[in-house]
Every structure is written in structure tokens, then in C-alpha cells.
Amino acid sequence: MALARTASHGIIFVAILTNFACSDDLRPAAGAAGVTVHVGLEYVVLDNGIVQLTLSKPEGSITGVKYHGVDNVMEVKEEDGGGYWDIVWNPSNRDSGIFDIILGTEFDVVQQDANQVEVSFRTQWNPSHGGKLVPLNIDKRFVMLRGSSGFYTYAIYEHLQGWPEFNLGETRVAFKLRKDRFHYMAIADNRQRIMPMPEDREAGRSQKLGYSEAVRLTNPINAALRGEVDDKYQYSSENKDSLVHGWISSDPSVGFWVITPSNEFKSGGPVKQDLTSHVGPTCLATFVSSHYAGDDILPRIRNGEYWKKVFGPVFIYLNSASTKSDLKLLWEDAKKQARVEEGSWPYKFPASKDFQKSEQRGSVSGRLLVVDETANKDYVNGNAAFVGLASPGEAGSWQKESKGYQFWVRADAKGMFFIQNVRTGVYKLYAWVPGFIGDYKSSVNITITSRNHINLGNLVYRPPRDGPTLWEIGIPDRSAAEFFVPDPYPYYINRLYVNHPDRFRQYGLWERYTDLYPDHDLMYTVGISDYKKDWFYAHVTRKHGQASYQASTWQIKFRLNSVHRKGTYKLRLALASAVLSELQVRFNNPTAQPADFTTGLIGRDNSIARHGIHGLYWLFSIDVDSSWLLEGDNVIFLTQTRSETPFQGVMYDYIRLEAPA
Template structure:
């Protein structure tokens, strides 16, 4: 199975997941391989959720057969029809060999992404097309050629989007769509008196809504791109209709939304000029834990329990996908909870990557209380001080924040698994 350059492995066989060949873990999709066909997989965890991928990266995945050397690939040239924006996680491939084209899913998000159509409400949407690609190599060639060739084909399909062959009038062709370009700047006087280039910003068009509403939007189309180092962006082949333009800039808190509705008509080339995002701020930053980039990757990710290893993710950037890491918090803090001291603690080592519950001996769970300790040498009582919390993801969770009279802040977390 191959999902990315660094996410490829020999997979268990379907029979390896039958009773007696594996041990089921906390949920039926996750198992320990007890007696697999490939002995080298014995003792490893397999879990289809470990092979999930963000929409923005989910363009080609599939399988390689070694005898004969053939590849089976699913290529998705555009994620415009997928829901909830570029960072939404979706399943890709798993034991089967199974290849999934996930168009709509509430995985990792919960009921907010369950599609709801009211009685009598008109609704239609084109999902896809996706491209199934088969390739082969001569005996003796390196099997990696098949993956590299599939990536080349993926890039060709991206250039061919939108396809011209669908006959449905609901699938708009290239000449029926429009384009938008512009430049995004950041205005933050507590950092610089000059405008800051929104380098690497995510910029997208999604149905009109509140700031950040694209994260739970699941009925219509979304079109996203990343700005270059100068904050310049270009979004091409946008379906006609009304949109808001949304954006966020890694390293800056909050969401941007252009106030006016953006109306895309056939054949338009709209230059929106310079757009300015002013992050929420009431004064200079006194302290900050982590990086506001919609990820917890910079925080402390523990090693998995040796009993629950998937060797694909050993020393891997995506090691957070290892099974059972939520229980490692209780191993590290069996009796007391995390205490972080600003100026002394290091979030790369001292801030656990997920706020989780603690399991009690009777099988129930209790929330955990984290503390942030900090000292202010001088307090201006005529000013307001704000704590801003950026949450990468939350499902069935409650966050309580309590500040005591001496400005120690306690974070109370309770997260239940669906």
C-alpha cells in the first residue's frame, strides 16, 4: 500500500483480521496481528484510521503487486467536492486491499458534518470524477517505479481538471468556470509597523457563512489554494455561484473572511487586489504555548506502548497516528495532571499533544485539569488581558478555563470518545 513517499508498507491480508488471527482492541477497526500470513507483521497494530489523510494531500493512493509488477491507483485531481476544507481528514486505503474514494464523511468531526437535507429542500452536487489508473513494470524493475509513475499521472490529471468528458450539465466545464487572484497581507502593529506578507496562507472560496464556517460546511463546493511567499494567491476553475473568501495564516491566530460576497460568473478573471487580515489582538503577546497553525505537531508526542506498535510510524513525522497514545497521558501523569510554567517549560517536551480524559479502574473516565503558571511583573489594572485558545480539533468535548485571583490559569479538559 502506498499513500505518500513516506507512508508505504506491506499490508496484512484480509484473513489476518479474522477471529483467532488477531486480537481486537478498543474499537473493532483496530487489531493486534497475532498470526498473520507475513510473520514479520506479528505483534503489530493495524487500524484503518492510521492511514487517513488530509484532503489537501489526498490526491493519489493505491497498491503495488510484486508478482507480476502492477499498480492500482486512485487519483483525485481536485478536492472541490470534498467537505469541510483542506484539513479535513479522510480514509484512504486499508486491508482488503481496499481503496476508498471518500467524498463525504463525519470522521474526526462528529455530527457537525452529518449532511442534513430538509423536507422539500432542493439539493444536488457532483462528486468526482475520480481517475482509476493501472500501470505495470517489467520483471526486474524497481517496484518504486509504479508509485513514481502514479504521481506523474496524478500531476497530469490535475492539469486536465476540470475534465471535458462528463456530459452532465451539472458538471461545469473549464469555460463555464471562473478564476480569482489577489494578495493577502497581515496587519499586526504589535509585530511590525509594515504590512506582513501572508506567506503560505491558506486561501479559499466556500459558501457564504460566518467566519470559519467552511470547517463544517458539507453541502456545496470549496476551492482552496496556498499563497506564495509574497502572499499572492490564484484560485482557478471555480464553479459559478456566490461565495465568501476565507483564509488563515500559519503563525497567526484566527480566521479571515472577506466581507463582501464574491460572485463567480462564467469566464471571469477576478483580481481582488490586496486583502488585509488583522488578527484578533488587544495588545502585545505576553506568552504563547505552541504555534497557531491548526496542528498539534509541535507538542510532545509520546512513544507508543511497545505492545501497540505500527512500525510504519516508528520515528515518523506522523507518529501521532500510532494506536493508543491517548492512554500514554495517564502513564506519564498517573496521579497528578500536567503543569506548564511559562518561561521554564518547553512545549515540545512538556505540553502533551492532546487533552484527554483519564480512565479509572472501574472503566469510567474523568476529565483532566491542566495548569499554566506564569508571572507578570507588572499589571495594568486599567487594561483588559485576554487568554486566546486555538483548538486544532474537538469532538464531544468541553473546555473550561478558570483564572484564580493570582492569575494562575487552570484548563479543565474532558474528551469522550464516540
Template sequence: MAIADNRQRKMPLPEDRLGKRGRPLAYPEAVLLVHPVEDEFKGEVDDKYEYSIENKDLKVHGWISHNLDLGCWQIIPSNEFRSGGLSKQNLTSHVGPISLAMFLSAHYAGEDMVMKVKAGDSWKKVFGPVFTYLNCLPDKTSDPLSLWQDAKNQMLTEVQSWPYDFPASEDFPVSDKRGCISGRLLVCDKFLSDDFLPANGAFVGLAPPGEVGSWQLESKGYQFWTEADSDGYFAINDIREGEYNLNGYVTGWIGDYQYEQLINITAGCDIDVGNIVYEPPRDGPTVWEIGIPDRSAAEFFVPDPNPKYINKLYIGHPDRFRQYGLWERYTELYPKEDLVFTIGVSDYKKDWFFAHVTRKMGDDTYQKTTWQIKFKLENVQKSCTYKIRIALATANVAELQVRMNDDDTEKTTPIFTTGVIGHDNAIARHGIHGIYRLYNVDVPSEKLVEGDNTLFLTQTMTTTGAFNGLMYDYIRLEGPPLDSYSH
């Protein structure tokens, strides 16, 4: 199976998952290979979710037969018909050999992603075309993995050929029936620079009209995305006619951008929106921060897998989070006391567990967990409001309660709660993110003291056991707005 340059492996057989050969784990998709046909797979976990890929990287995947010197590939040259934008994760290939073309999927998003058509609604959508590509080795001396490289080259050809000119349906417009848009996205953060900063590598896209960030859960219409260059310039070609919101997000800044006006795409149009500016949420200067605002928990501490539940592909791999059962390691690392992170001392790469999950107790029950962030303040501005920005990379039937200098979760009211949120299930499915959520929490200065302070973050839900939880993307404490210092 080959799904990326660094994600290729010989795969187990379907019968390895059945009967006495395989033992189901916490959910049916994950199976421990106890007595596989081939001994090399013994003791490994097979789970189709370990091979998920983000839409932006999901262009070609498939299989190589060493016996037949044959490759069988699925090439998807455009993301326009896929739901959820570029960061949405989808299944690819898995034991079978099976190769999937995922048109609609709620994986890593939850039930809010499920498309709903009401009585009397008129709706239609074109999925694909998807290209199935077969290739073979010219002779027995050739490297079978050269078939993967050839499939990637064919994928580039198909991308250049999009939109195809052969579909006869009027519902699939050819290139001259589509439009284009271009511009430059800049970032304005006065606490970092007096100048506008180029949105280096921003993801910019058109999606059906909706609230800011709603494209993450949109599944009925079409989306058209691209990655801006290092100076923030972007161009999107071959857009279907219709009305869209222009959206964007940038690594290094929290929140979502949305252009204030709807974009109307017509056949042959070439719209230049010029310089557009994103002002990410910000009230005051940064007091401290944890993580990188990249809509992912990948930069935090991902533990080594339990030796009993290993996929050999991900040993020493950058995607180390794709191992089965990592959620269980939290209880092993913190059997009685929860995580404590000290600003200026702790290192989020080593000391901030990648997922805020429950603690498993000895009787197979689960316990809510409270993480602490300890920090010092030399001065507290009186009668002012500080701000905590909490960006979540995912949530699954979780409730995050926030308290400042008060750890009594039973008797005190939190200064903020998310309520019960999320059905992303990224924790179980080895995903390092699901749906992005941003919360802005006001902290009255009366809650803070000069000297030692502690922020308490409690995940209260335990109804689904091991998989109640969330992943943080980034947390920042901001001081009061600068104009409040003069009062």
C-alpha cells in the first residue's frame, strides 16, 4: 500500500483480522493481529484510521502487487466536490486490498457534517470524476516502488487536465464556463508589527455562504481552495459559477478570516480583490502562550506507543500520533495527579500532553481531569479585563471549564465553560485535529494576584470513557488593552 512518500508498507491480509487470527480492540476497526498468516505482522495493530489523510494531500493512493508487477491507483485531481475544506481528513486505502473514494464523510468532524436535505428541498451535486490508473513494470529488474512515482506523475497530469472536457453533463461545467479569483492576504496585528504582514502560506478558499468558519462543516456545495505564497498572494482558477464567501486562515495567527462581501463567480470572470487584511482576535499584549496556532496539536508531547499496540510504519515517523491507544498513556503518565505546566519552566513539546483526556480508574470507570497552568504576574492592572484565548484542535463529547486561582470544581462556578461540544472522535481515530474552535475568555483583574497564579482547565465529561476529551491548538493570556493602562 502506498498513500504518501513516507507512508508505504506491505499490508496484512483480510483474514488476519478474523476469527482467532485477530483480536478486536476498543472499537471494531482496530484489531490486534495475534496469529496472522505471515509472522512479520504478529503483534501489530491494523486500523484503517491509521491511514487517514487531509484533503489537501489526498490526490493519489493505492496498491502495488509484487507478484504481478502491477499498480492500481486512485487519482482525485480536484477537491472541489469534497466537504470540509483542505484540512478535512478522509480515509484512503486499507486492508483488503481496499481503495476508497470518499465523497461525503463525517469522520473527524461529527454529526454536524452529515448532509441534511429537507422535504421539498432541491439539491444536486457532481462527485468526481475520479481516475483509476493501472500501471506495470517494464521488466522484472525494475523497482516496484517506481510504480508509485509513476502514479504521482500521472496525478500531476490529471491535475493539469482539470476540469475534464469529456463529461457530457451540463452539471459539470468545462473551463470556459468557470471563473477565477486572485488577491493578496495580509495580517494586521499591532502588537507584533506596525506594518501589515504577508499571510505566508495562508490557506484561502471559496465556500458556500455561511458564518465565519462554517466551511468546516459544509457538505452540500462546492469549495475551492489554494495555498498563498510567502508574500500572501493567491489565485484560484476554474471555479464553478455561484455565490461564495472568501475565507482564509494563517499558521501563526488564531481565528478565521472572511471577506466582508459575497463573491459572485460567473463564466469567464477574473476577479482581483486586491489587498485584503485579516485582523486576528487580539485585545492586549501577550503575557504568555502555549503551543503554535496551527489548528493542530502536533507540536505537543505525543508519547511512545504501548509496545503491545504498534504499527511499525509509524516508529520514528513524523506522524507519531497515528499509533493506536495513545490516549491510554495519559493515565500511565499521570496515575493520580494531573498535568501541571509552569510558564517559563515547562516545555510544551515535552510537558503538555497532546490530548486532554479522562483518567482510567481500576474498575474500568473514568475520571474527569483538571490541568493547571502556573504563572507569575509582577503587576496586575486594577479594574481591567485580561483575556484568555483558547483554540481547540478537536473536541469529542467534552466540556471544558475554566477557573482562575480556584480549583474547587464541585462548589465554584467557572469563569467560562464551553458546554458539551464536539463529535470529532479524532482521539480514537489517530487524528491530531478535527474541527477548529476558538474561545475568548474574559478574566476580571480581581481574579488575578501579583505573584503566583494558577489557571485550571477541567474536562468534565466521562460518559464515553476513554474518548471524552479535547486537543488544544494554542492558549494565550493577554494583558488588558493598552489604553486601559492610563486610567
């Protein structure tokens, strides 16, 4: 461990010796003797002189983390310890999920020397378990390195051919910290604050709101939080933004951080959202979940299927400061350490042969160009495109994929991309480009082998287009953030998100629609209205009375000086989210039966209730018969027909009407 004390602040920063060398004046002050492991009858203790990790044996739950004079930073409960791996699953013939904490039944020290200790807690399935245990072999690993201010954990899940079918609803690692010490939470530079206590969510101190995760604090222990809403989904993040998050104790000044150096083992791609840290105080590393996507994303493991996947490693990092005034510096240090971990991926130390090291992996490079036919026949650089490798499927299938691994990068301004450290296997190359609708998919499968680099050269994406743009609403970026997000009810405020770029994370915004449109639904006039001010961020139900809701119909008014009677127009309708909705489209006749187009029942991403501003992306290309259109004034009627709850609706990404080619 290297200790560096600054003259002005006195903060202690911890450097991992395996990642970079120390100068002569920064020699390790602790942990010089290396890593030790003590195996007792009921506990296993890993210690490197900086952090001491205690695990139950053979279960493998975290019962203690000793650091910087704090005997245990974990809030230990007898049934699960302070930290644990868990899983939600169900047999294929059962709808409801089964929640299990993953407890090992066998223990081994798989590697031990002065520089590294790795321990394994395994559970193996057999037919005698019947439907009581998830049909998986699970091997949980914990790793401690010399000089490292923390520890790593990862797991290997394996389903053998012939074993029962099941659906995997969620799996993650959860850490419950001491509530008497950890009160300050940080998940981004502009998303950190003093948090409520867990007791504040209980009866007598809070009011339950429209769904179970959200409460209004009526009598919190910290009176400064009175009147605020607490909801763990207000702190969700996209995979690409979840490199580090955690909590800070003010006395002593200690930080506890979950660092996820790669998203290759997470489900749903770079913009899939999930929980991070929340009241508890709780830290999560979530690998598979239906959050902001629905059940379509969940792995369905079938009887004849062999499946194996490595989740992690993730790094649990602890740091400390000399005074309470240094709390923000702990966050800055955690970000620096996260970049170190990210730069060290794939790690060299995991002992499992199932975790591929750098020399076992391959890479892919190329350049993505865009040709938006009719609008512009010139090649355009795929500037800032999301480019990734995922399991073979249809265009856009990556956002519902979770059995395999995914590898994503952002292209540069010229559309150049380089995807390195890809596990061996067969993939498709997928991409989407901000500013253009639709998804790119490579025409052939891409086979990655060890130490091999594939240069794909120039790739051309031709986004869907039949004719020139007559008008458009929004920005094709798979988010509704550019539309009008109302001010929250003062009664339901979260002060963190006042005057914040993520103003959509306030509770109850969906009900502001009825307030803003009390007598009629939204009407938007092309060429006059401004979507930043006049297009509500979500097409939701209208509140009727105290407990019922009605379908709502939005109108887009536009003018055509002439109509091409021999051609077919095209309406491009891109959705950023859908929640148990059916969107019907009618041209110039609001009562036409059947509707000119319907999506049918779509979506379970629940992004409206969970403040997500987007869920799964949907693109509908609608043929518009010229007989539906009028010379002069026209109206498109958009009706979201499902209205059982206030949370049903869609979020629009982008709408465009094209003339015939």
C-alpha cells in the first residue's frame, strides 16, 4: 500500500502496486508482509494489512470489513451478513420470482501466496434439490491483493444440459453498510447528497406514495429532509455511467465504493439502466435485471441448453481522509481509482480459467459511415456512434440480450472505432448513431479468436428513409430528455434534482400532464410549436376523479400545400419507452375504426414511474396512403388507449413525416 499525504488537505490516497509503481518516497506503510488467509470453522479471514475481509464459511457471505480503525463498516444481519450475492429466478412454468441469497456449501482456497489470496464458495445443483434451488452450479470468488485498499468478487454460473429450465430475473452483489456512519452518497459529480436513514421510510416517519419504492418523508430523523421524496429509482444510472458509486462516512472519514471496470458481463448494452446506491445505506453491483426493459431482457435457460457466464470481477474500494472537510476528495479519489481499474481490464489475477485474460482475447476495428439517402447522399462520419459486439440476432436485438457478453465503444468524430479485449466467440457488430434513426447490424457473423485482430474497414449504415423530410419533432437520440419536463409538485420534491440536468427524476411528474392540459389533450402545430416547450415528455393517461384514468389523444397539426396522389408517404415513429401501452395512429379522422396503424400492446420498461426518461427503443415505419392526407390542413391523432394506471404510456424519441421518394 502506498500512502501519500498532501500538505494542504492531509488526505490519504491508496495506490494499487500491481497497477503502477511507487517512487522511493511512497513505499508501502502497511501490507508489506503480503496477504494472509485464516480459515476457521465458521469464518474465513483475508487480510493484507490495509483491509481485513471476513466471510462466513462455507456460505461466503460478507460478515466483516475492517478498515482504517473501523472494526466493521458493514451492517451485519444474522441471516445474510453485510454483503451477499443474490438471485431472483423462477421455473419456466411459474410466473412469480423466487428470491434467494446464494450460499455456498463447499469452500476452497484456490490460490494463496504473499501477493494474492483467492477463495471459492461453491454450490452445486443436483436433482434432489427439485424446484427448491436454482438449477445452476455457482462458484463465488473473493480476491485480495497485496497493497490493495479493497477486495474483488466475481462468480461463475453454469447450467448443464438436461437440467430443468428456468428464467433468471435478477442477479447482483449487495452491500449493506453501517447506518450509524454512512450518510453521504455519491454516484456522479452532480448526483451526491446527505441521504435519509432507513428508519425514515417506516410508518410514522413517511407517507407511502403511488408505488412501494417511493415515500414522502414526513418526520425524518434529519429534519432538513422533511417533505422530500425518497425513491431508490431516482438514483439509477445507465451502464456506461456506472463505473463507480458508493457512500462516505464522516466520522471517521471513510469511503466505500463499488467499482465496475467493465460492462461486458452486464445485460442490455451501454444505455441499459439499473440501480446503483440507495437508502440502506446500500451499494449494488447489478448484472442482470428487468429494470427499464421488462421481462424480454431476461435470460431464459432451457432444458437442452448448456450455459456458462462469468459475472465480474467488481472491485470494492475503501479510502479515507484525515478530516471531515475532505469528504468530496474521497469521491475524486474513488473516480481516479475507478479509472485505474478500468485501465487494468481484463484483470490478470483471477484464478478461474473461465475468466479470459488479455492474451486470450481478440479485437475489432473499423470505421462507420452514414448515408442518409434522399436527405443527403454524401457519406457522413458516424460521429460518436455507439458500436458494439453482442450475440448474433436481429438489428437492435442487443438491447434485450443478457445470456452472452457485450463489448461497446463510442466512435470518434471520424466514425473510427476500436473494440479491444473481446472474449472469444461469435458475434454480430451492432451500432446506432445519435442524430439518425434505426440500428445498424453487420451482414455476417464475426468470430473472435485469441490474439487476433479483425479490421472491418469502412462500414456503411443507411438509416431508414423513403423520401425527403416534410417535418420532424424531437432529436433521434433514444431519449425524451429534449422534450418539456415540467416543474415538480413542491409536495413531492427531491431537492437534489432542482435545477439539475436530470430534472426528469422527480416523483409525480406524470400527473402534471392533467394539470397542464385540464380541458383538452396536447395539440402540437408544426412550424409554430416548439417541442422543447410544447411536447410533454411522456404521453401518459389523464387523471379522472380521484382514482381513475382515461386514455389521451395527442394531435399533430401540419399543412401540405400539395399531396402526391400516386405516392406513399412514410411516418417514422421512434419511441424511447413504452409501458403496457397501445399507440394508435389516425390521419384526419379521430374516430376511424380500425385505426390507420396500431402498435398493439407493447412495453414493460416502467420508465415513467421510475424516472428513467427512456427504456427500450422502438421504431415503427408507417406507410401513409396519400388518400389519408389533405391539401391544406392535416391532423395526426396519436391515442394511447390503455389507461388502467397513471404509469401507462409512451415516451417519444422522434417523429418524422417523409414525402414519397
